[in-house]
Amino acid sequence: MIFDLLGVPPQALLGQLLLGLINGSFYALLSLGLALIFGMLNIINFAHGALYMMGAFVSWMLLTYLGIPFWPSLILAPLIVALFGMALERTMLSKLYHLDHLYGLLLTFGLALIIEGAFRTMYGVSGRVYPIPEILRGGTNLGFMFLPNYRAFVVVVALFVCLGVWFFIERTRIGSYLRAGTENPELLQAFGINVPRMITLTYGLGVGLAALTGVLAAPIYQVHPLMGFHMIIVVFAVVVIGGLGSMLGAIVTGLLLGVVEGFTRVFYPEASATVVFIIMAIVLLLRPQGLFGKR
Amino acid sequence: MNYRRTLAYAAAVALTAGAGTAAAEGPVRIGVMNDMSGLYADLAGPGSVVAAEMAIEDIGGEVLGHPVDVLSADHQNRADLASTIARQWFDDDGVHAIFDVPNSSAALAVQELAREREKFFFISGAATSRLTGDSCSPTGVHWTYDTTSLANGTGQAVVQEGGDSWFFLTADYAFGHSLEEDVSAVVEEAGGQVMGSVRHPLDTQDFSSYLLQAQGSGAEIIGLANAGTDTTNAIRQAGEFGIVEAGQRLAGLLLFITDIHALGLEAAQDLVLTTGFYWNRNEETRAFAERFNERTGQMPTMVQAGVYSSTRHFLNAVEEAGTVDEAQAVMERVRANPVDDFFGDGGHVREDGRMVHDMYLVRVKSPEESEGEWDYYEVLRTIPGEEAYGAMEDGGCQYVN
Structure with missing residues (x-):
């Protein structure tokens, strides 16, 4: 391995760093939504990957059946999936808040299987292609690597959205209601705030983030029913490493793990699928509350 | 008369003992195992099961006087699971032959077991040439393609x-x-x-x-x-x-x-x-593909067409051999008969199990x-x-x- 390390020119490392950040921004967006939902609803949202996949598929459907291009569907698809998510929350998840975490996990896991199964029946596992929007095609030669314009766009959007959501929760009045709601919902209710509606909207926001990630991923990856299943397990590890419920933790850890994974793909590619879990095991042993967790 | 009846009885006992729990006179039972839900499900998956069923229909539905049973299972691309399913099929469910099994790791595991149990294994989905190389088996046939x-x-x-x-x-x-x-x-x-x-x-x-x-x-x-x-x-x-x-x-x-x-x-x-197969090559391939498409909504891959062809070839060999329990007799027919259908175009099964075709x-x-x-x-x-x-x-x- 040392020899491999020496054998990799620094430009190639720079390239891998950048690619890692791009993948990390997907992790960050997804784990942010997951952390948000866990923080506010105390639900471990196993359906997150399926909703991410739905975002990609809805965007594909908008294009294929209705001719609606990428830009509008960047807003429309997350909205549609968020509405679907809120319906799930109202009709099913809301019945489970007083029960153990495990019930929420089982319900969302079941929902994930049903959603993925439905798409598999309709479209098969090979999936469909979503073309890269015209003006973002091509790329820039940075000297050390060829950076596709679309990937650069993804990183920028992801960072903006992550920071925006973080600012919204931590620095605005509505955000402070949300945080208060997690601490003491009864008290907040007594102040005249409609807590159940707030929770529904929070779930919608988390789901919308997942769907937005899906829309962003559609032009890069094959749009296929199992795409969320791949992501969700890694993203769970990200959330655990960052500290359950910590939003800043989710963002930073997401980016960081993207980079670690990228480097693993160069130095020891066989381990690239497991490295995240090795880190998770180490973090759980040394710092069970996660890197950014309180308590 | 008495003597003859005793002989028949002895033969039946011998056959039953050789076949484990499978009854000598019972129906021929085949199992289609592959990735039913993961990344290889479209190229094999449920389509392979349909292909096997079509092959059975096309030979009249019956072999050795009984309807042919088809089981199917999802190995989820895990060699350990493939091995567990194969063991259960051979040992408890009376399966005589396993078909398809994409994913080379899974196929190598099933090959080992089939060789041990002297059961038939017709590989369509898996690619590794080791299946007719260092992991070859006298009862294993590699049908569609290889590395x-x-x-x-x-x-x-x-x-x-x-x-x-x-x-x-x-x-x-x-x-x-x-x-x-x-x-x-x-x-x-x-x-x-x-x-x-x-x-x-x-x-x-x-x-x-x-x-x-x-x-x-x-x-x-x-x-x-x-x-x-x-x-x-x-x-x-x-x-x-x-x-x-x-x-x-x-x-x-x-x-x-x-x-x-x-x-x-x-x-x-x-x-x-x-x-190993392209549906739009001639009249025969198109005819098969259209029928397949009607049932599945897609055109057959080479893997699915290979499952059809191998199932049909195997069942014909069993009918000719007059037994499904004597591996050697069946394999003799499998090797002797040319593969004369839209898929094989006069191919033949080699000693090492390779079905050689264009x-x-x-x-x-x-x-x-x-x-x-x-x-x-x-x-x-x-x-x-x-x-x-x-x-x-x-x-x-x-x-x-």
Whole structure:
């Protein structure tokens, strides 16, 4: 391995760093939504990957059946999936808040299987292609690597959205209601705030983030029913490493793990699928509350 | 009279004992095992079960006077699970023959078990040439294609066009390793050079890191030693990263028609690949494909067509042998009968279990050339079976050498 390390020119490392950040921004967006939902609803949202996949598929459907291009569907698809998510929350998840975490996990896991199964029946596992929007095609030669314009766009959007959501929760009045709601919902209710509606909207926001990630991923990856299943397990590890419920933790850890994974793909590619879990095991042993967790 | 009846009774007891729990007079039972829900489900999956059922219908539904039973199972691309299912099928459920089993690791596990139990194994989905090499079995038949034929088809064609320096993107399990090894041998024999390779886990989404390494290697050809969504994702992302524009070329070493369908002709046009079956080749293949399409909504891949062909060949052999419990008698018929159907075109089963039949080197049409949905290939060359699969002596099967 040392020899491999020496054998990799620094430009190639720079390239891998950048690619890692791009993948990390997907992790960050997804784990942010997951952390948000866990923080506010105390639900471990196993359906997150399926909703991410739905975002990609809805965007594909908008294009294929209705001719609606990428830009509008960047807003429309997350909205549609968020509405679907809120319906799930109202009709099913809301019945489970007083029960153990495990019930929420089982319900969302079941929902994930049903959603993925439905798409598999309709479209098969090979999936469909979503073309890269015209003006973002091509790329820039940075000297050390060829950076596709679309990937650069993804990183920028992801960072903006992550920071925006973080600012919204931590620095605005509505955000402070949300945080208060997690601490003491009864008290907040007594102040005249409609807590159940707030929770529904929070779930919608988390789901919308997942769907937005899906829309962003559609032009890069094959749009296929199992795409969320791949992501969700890694993203769970990200959330655990960052500290359950910590939003800043989710963002930073997401980016960081993207980079670690990228480097693993160069130095020891066989381990690239497991490295995240090795880190998770180490973090759980040394710092069970996660890197950014309180308590 | 009494004497004769005793003899018949003794024979029946002997047969029953030999077959474990399966009754000698009972129906022939086959099992189709593959990836029913993961990345290989479109190229094999439920479609393979439909193909087996069609084969049974086409021979009249009955063998040895009983209707043929079909079981099916999902091995989820796990060799351990494949082995567990095969054990249960052979030991408890009275299954006589297993079909398909894509994923080379899973197929190698089932091959071991089938050899031990003296049960039949007709492989269609798995690719590794080890199944007729160091892991060959007297009751195992490798039907549709293998890594050797892919190397001799696509690998050879690319080298002949002048692509003599290679870098491999390899799926990190038995199949990818075999394919990389077989293609490397072809490349090196032709005087080419393998500059390196990188192994990625099965079912990878993002290939950018690997593609960057392939780009850095400076090789002319990037060989994709993977399959299913792994290959389609790699091809798309290579386009995104401008790899083809920068002068490197991709060689998809194993592509199924469902992959081309998923990629779309715009992205897939001009890829050259090797296949054991193409539905739009002649009247017979079209007739089968239309029937298959009516039931499944897709055109058959070579794997699914291979399941049809092998099921039919096996059941005919059983009928002729008059038994399903005497492995040797059945295998004699399997080897003696030519494979005379739309798939085999006069192919035959070799001593080491290889079904030797013609392969086709094809080029993917452009959207303008295509005359309709699923009209994807132009056949460049028919590769004679002997050339595609090489000599039996080179395979390394113990019991034939």
